Structures are given as structure tokens and as C-alpha cells.
Amino acid sequence: MIKAWFKSGSPWVWLNAAAVSTNLILVLGLLILIAVRGLGHFWPADIVEYHYQDQSGKSVIIGELVDTSLMSANRAREAGHQVLNDVDYLEQRLIKTGNRDLTGMDFRWIQAQYIQQASYPDELIVIERREWGNFYGRLLAIKENGRVIAEGGKAYTVIQQRIDRALELYDEIEHLQKNEVGAINYAMERLRLEQRRLELEGLWTEAAKRDFAAQKAEYDREYRVLQQQIAELNQKARRDSLVAAAANDRQIEIPLENVVRLIQPNAMSAGEKAIEYVIKFAEFVSEDPREANTEGGIFPAIFGTVMMVMLMAVIVTPFGVIAAVYLREYATQGFVTRIIRIAVNNLAGVPSIVYGVFGLGFFVYMLGGNIDRLFYPEAAPAPVFGTPGLLWASLTLALLTLPVVIVSTEEGLSRIPKSIREGSLALGATKAETLWRTVLPMASPAMMTGLILAVARAAGEVAPLMLVGVVKLAPTLPLDGNFPYLHLDRKFMHLGFHIYDVGFQSPNVEAARPLVYATSLLLVMVIIGLNMFAIGIRNHLREKYRALEG
Structure with a gap:
């Protein structure tokens, strides 16, 4: 029976x-773990105040229980703690x-x-700052130009309006510095390069000098106007500050231009x-990072x-399809063709860091240098x-994912009946x-399958990107309002490298x-989103050509 x-x-x-089923459960469990650990970071946690006494004496500790x-x-005992009760284990808390x-x-x-008392007073505040991380304590007063204008409970009623004003000024200053001043600096650099080109070609004439001097003078005038506006806005932003008391009644004055939020x-x-x-x-999704990527958002990485995945898809798809069409439709099916197919399959197993070294040597130094x-x-220089x-x-x-597209497209071409x-x-x-x-329209679902696999792998790669373009913090995006707009x-920044940098x-x-968990979740969501878009196109094409295949 069993046999x-x-x-x-x-x-x-x-x-x-x-x-x-086991693999699906493990993947689902991993995603749930990442989601819980990552998304829980953004929930406003209650602030606890501990009255604490250990060997060093009495103190007050304010913060979040992590x-x-x-x-x-x-x-x-080895660590120098006194075990007060006859217990086998001591509870310790990370605050x-x-x-x-x-x-x-x-x-x-x-x-x-050592905790003598734990309480959750309503007046405890959390201040998210642009520098030095969070502040925990109590709000004492608000100052305007160094003069106290509100204290105690009254300070809470006016602080949010002051913070909103400071945030508006900060956004305006940031816009002027990044967009307006950035555009002038970019134009000045292009002007300098154009001058250098004319000098190398022997075309740096007196007329050209006058034209360039006039353009430079205009840029300098616009720059001075913007600098004056920024200086005035900075002066307005520095008007307000707050006085807060940390644990053990240590007072500190914080300029509101350094405050992101107070809750x-x-x-x-x-x-x-x-x-x-x-x-x-x-x-977190829409802003730039700050504080060595441990605060702020991750929009540049997203x-x-x-952008990199879209460019990779645009590059790898035609090359992969052309190679597959040649191997399947035009090449003589002999020994050489079999060797080429074996080589293509073997390329899929090459470690990704090898592609990074090749890209650095061939693409960057050789091709880019020439x-x-x-x-x-x-x-x-x-x-x-x-x-x-x-x-x-x-x-x-694109080179790394090329074998996947070639093999997938070849499989699609081989399934099309000869009678067609x-x-x-x-x-x-x-x-x-x-x-x-x-033939190609009927094989397009297979091409999309190869592209889906290529996108899934490329979006999560980190090792080769560390050698060929990814950085910890990019000052500007590859796409902006300056000609030629897309700066290849x-x-x-890249989500995978951001995870590596923040985590290690x-x-x-x-x-x-x-943030490692939150960024990992966003990377998974980006990959799923790109794949779902490609899967939707593939399903549409599959339905469109189903009748022909039948």
C-alpha cells in the first residue's frame, strides 16, 4: 500500500x-517583523520619568522606554551592580x-x-531637533529676541504658532539655497567650462570676454540679491527660542530654527x-536625511x-531581446551557439561584486575616461x-541582469508555434x-517576465553599486530643473546602500x-510596486495575444 x-x-x-508553504510563511513572517519594527518607530511613544537611585546617588531620568x-x-555583580533581592535575574531597561x-x-x-518611582506627567515634551537628536524635558518659557514673552502653561498655547512660523522660514530659506542659489552656481560653472573650452580652441576673443563678463556680472547681481534675502530670512528665523528643563532641572535654550516639532x-x-x-x-518618505542618516527622511534614496531601476530596464530590455532573437531565430543551432548559451547561463551565477569591479574598470575608468x-x-582635471x-x-x-532577460525571452520565443x-x-x-x-508581440509576456526578475534583483543589489555610483549622501538629485535636467x-543614493550605511x-x-527596519520595508514596497506595474503590463499583453497562441 505504502509502496x-x-x-x-x-x-x-x-x-x-x-x-x-513553509517558504511563504517564513517570507510573510519576515515582512511582518520588518513592518512591526519599522512602522512602530513613528508612533509617538509615552515619556516616562524615573526617580532613580543607584550607587552613584539619586537622579531623575526622562525618556522613552525602548x-x-x-x-x-x-x-x-561582575558589572558592579548590587543585587538587592535574592533573585537569579535582574531586569534592565533601555531608555x-x-x-x-x-x-x-x-x-x-x-x-x-534601582527605580524608586515611575510616572508619566502630561507636561513632558519631546522636541525633534535638526541637530543633537531629540530633547526630553519640560517647557519653561518662550523668548523673542532674548526677551521672555510667555512662561509656564501659557508657553504651551503659543509655542506651536512660533514653531510653524520658524518652519515656514526654514522651508523658504531651503528653497532659495537649493533651487535659486543652486541654479546660479550651476550656471556659473557651465559658464566657466565654456570659457575654458573657448580658450583651448583659441576662440577666446575680446568680444567673447565682454559677453562672458556681462553674463558673470548678471549672475553676481542675482546672487547678491538672493544672499540678501537669505540673510534677512535667517535674521527672522533666529528671533524666537524656547527655554526647557531637562532631567535633574538642567536648563537649555533652543533656537526655534533648530526645532522640527514639539509634542x-x-x-x-x-x-x-x-x-x-x-x-x-x-x-520620512518625502524629506532629506540628516544627522548622519539617522534622522529625517529617505526621499533621495527612494x-x-x-531612477536607476528605470534606466537599467530601458538599457537591458533591448539588448536582452536582440541577443535572444539572434540566438533563437537567426543563429545556426550548433556547437558555438550552445557554448554561447552556456556562457549566458553561467553569467547569471557570477557574484555581483565582480560586475561592480568590471563596471568600475571598464565603464568608469576606460569608457568614462575616454x-x-x-x-x-x-x-x-x-x-x-x-x-x-x-x-x-x-x-x-543591466549587464548583471542581462542573462535573465535573454533566457526568459528565448523561452518565450521557443513556445511560439512554428505554424505562426x-x-x-x-x-x-x-x-x-x-x-x-x-513573433515578438506574442513573446512579449515572456520578455516582461524576464524584466520583472531583472528589476527584482537590480533593486536590491548593493555590492556593485558601492563601486559605480552610490554614495552615503548626495547633495543633489540626478533630476532637477537645470539643463539637461537628467544628469547621468x-x-x-540607494535604499539598499542606505540600509547598509545606517545599519553598519x-x-x-x-x-x-x-530606521533599518523602516527603510527595508520601503525597499520591499518599492520592489513590489515596480514588479506589480510590470506584471500588469505582462497580464495585459498575455490576454491580448492569448487568441493567437490558441
Whole structure:
């Protein structure tokens, strides 16, 4: 009976189903873990105030409870802690105390046995700052030009209006510096390069000097006007400040131009916390990073990832399809063709870092260096394309994913019945017309499958990108309002590298850990979004040509 059951193949079907189910459960569990750890970071946590007394004396600790763990009594004694009760394990708590400018650290481990009192006063505040991380404490007063204008409970009623004003001024200053001043600096650099080109070509005449001097004078005038506007806005932004008391009654004055938000989590309702949660998550997705990538948002990394993947798809699809068409439709099916197919399949197994080294040596140094010598001699010795950038990263990943597209397209071409080709040729179409109007459209779902696999792999690659264009922090996006608008020579940020940098290179590991989860979740969402877009196109094409395949 059992022998017959094994011969029927049913055990292998059930084994395969169990393996697939286990993998799906593991993947789903991993995604849930990433989502919980990452998305939970944006929820406004309650602030606790501990009255604490250990061997060093009494103190007050204010902050967020981040984690708890157990330490064995023996290890606690070795660490110098006094075990007050006859227990085997001691509870210790990780508190995010913030106030790094006062204490030199953001997090602190404390022993639960030394806590005398724990409370959650409504007046405790959290100030998210542009520098030095969060501040935890109590709001004492608001100052305008160094003069106190509100104290105590009255300060809470006017502080938000002052912060909103400071944020508006900051956004206006940021816009002028990044867009207006950035455009002038870009135009000045292009003017300098054009002058250098004319000098190299012997065309730097007196008329050209006058024209360039007039343009430069106009740029200088616009620059001075913008600098004056920025100086006035900075003066307005520095008008207001707040006075706050940290733990142990240490007072500090914080300029409002350095404040991103001020909230009282203990006094907020669930609805107010939900609104604050949405706002913080939206800022995380739409703003630039700050504080060594441990604060702020990750929009440049999202933008760079999507831009690189789109360029890679535009490059790899035609080359992969052309190679597959040649191998399947035109090449003689012999020994050489079989060797080429084996080589293509083997390329899919080459470690990605090898492609990065090849891209750095061939694309950046050889191809980019020659482009600079031929077309950008005026920029020397500074490289234009002879340095890692968006174009070379996209080409490197296109080369890495090329075997996937070739194999997928070949499989699609092989599934098209021979009768379709013969019928087209019998009606008078040439082989090229048959290929272009009949065969390739019917094989397009297979091409899209290859592209989906290529996008999924390229979006998550990190190792080769570290060599050919990805950086920790890019000052500008590859796409802006300056001609030629898409700057393929610029370096860019990437979600995968951002995860590596925040998780392994951050000076503040505890603060960076939630961001690693949140960024990982966004990377998965970006990959899923790109794949769903490609899958939608593939399904549309499959339905369109289903009748012909039948």
C-alpha cells in the first residue's frame, strides 16, 4: 500500500506543497517583523520619568522606554551592580534619554531594581531637533529676541504658532539655497567650462570676454540679491527660542530654527497620536536625511533607486531581446551557439561584486575616461563621466541582469508555434516583418517576465553599486530643473546602500536600528510596486495575444 502510494508520486506533491508553504510563511513572517519594527518607530511613544537611585546617588531620568532584557545576578555583580533581592535575574531597561548635547549619549541602560518611582506627567515634551537628536524635558518659557514673552502653561498655547512660523522660514530659506542659489552656481560653472573650452580652441576673443563678463556680472547681481534675502530670512528665523528643563532641572535654550516639532505624547489622545504618526511617516518618505542618516527622511534614496531601476530596464530590455532573437531565430543551432548559451547561463551565477569591479574598470575608468578626454577636455582635471555615477550604475546592473532577460525571452520565443511563422511567411511577409509584427508581440509576456526578475534583483543589489555610483549622501538629485535636467554623471543614493550605511556605519546604532527596519520595508514596497506595474503590463499583453497562441 505504502509502496504504491510512493510510486503514485503523491508524497512528492505533498512534500513540494509543504516546502512552498513553509517558504511563504517564513517570507510573510519576515515582512511582518520588518513592518512591526519599522512602522512602530513613528508612533509617538509615552515619556516616562524615573526617580532613580543607584550607587552613584539619586537622579531623575526622562525618556522613552525602548527595550527590556534580563541580566543574570552573577553577571550583574561582575558589572558592579548590587543585587538587592535574592533573585537569579535582574531586569534592565533601555531608555532613550536624548539630550545628546547635555549628556553625550542618546540611550542609557538602567536597572529596574534601582527605580524608586515611575510616572508619566502630561507636561513632558519631546522636541525633534535638526541637530543633537531629540530633547526630553519640560517647557519653561518662550523668548523673542532674548526677551521672555510667555512662561509656564501659557508657553504651551503659543509655542506651536512660533514653531510653524520658524518652519515656514526654514522651508523658504531651503528653497532659495537649493533651487535659486543652486541654479546660479550651476550656471556659473557651465559658464566657466565654456570659457575654458573657448580658450583651448583659441576662440577666446575680446568680444567673447565682454559677453562672458556681462553674463558673470548678471549672475553676481542675482546672487547678491538672493544672499540678501537669505540673510534677512535667517535674521527672522533666529528671533524666537524656547527655554526647557531637562532631567535633574538642567536648563537649555533652543533656537526655534533648530526645532522640527514639539509634542506632548503623554497628553495626546489615540486619534492625535494617529495623526502625528501619519505626519511623521509622510516626512520620512518625502524629506532629506540628516544627522548622519539617522534622522529625517529617505526621499533621495527612494528617488535614486527608482531612477536607476528605470534606466537599467530601458538599457537591458533591448539588448536582452536582440541577443535572444539572434540566438533563437537567426543563429545556426550548433556547437558555438550552445557554448554561447552556456556562457549566458553561467553569467547569471557570477557574484555581483565582480560586475561592480568590471563596471568600475571598464565603464568608469576606460569608457568614462575616454568620453572626458574627447568631449569634456575643458573640465580637466575634474572628471565628468570618468567617475562613478548614475549612468555607470545602471549599465553595470543591466549587464548583471542581462542573462535573465535573454533566457526568459528565448523561452518565450521557443513556445511560439512554428505554424505562426510559416503562416506569416506564406502570406508574403518577410522574416523581419514576421518577427517584428507577429513573433515578438506574442513573446512579449515572456520578455516582461524576464524584466520583472531583472528589476527584482537590480533593486536590491548593493555590492556593485558601492563601486559605480552610490554614495552615503548626495547633495543633489540626478533630476532637477537645470539643463539637461537628467544628469547621468551624478552620484545618487540607494535604499539598499542606505540600509547598509545606517545599519553598519552609523555612529548611533540604537537610534539607527528602527530606521533599518523602516527603510527595508520601503525597499520591499518599492520592489513590489515596480514588479506589480510590470506584471500588469505582462497580464495585459498575455490576454491580448492569448487568441493567437490558441
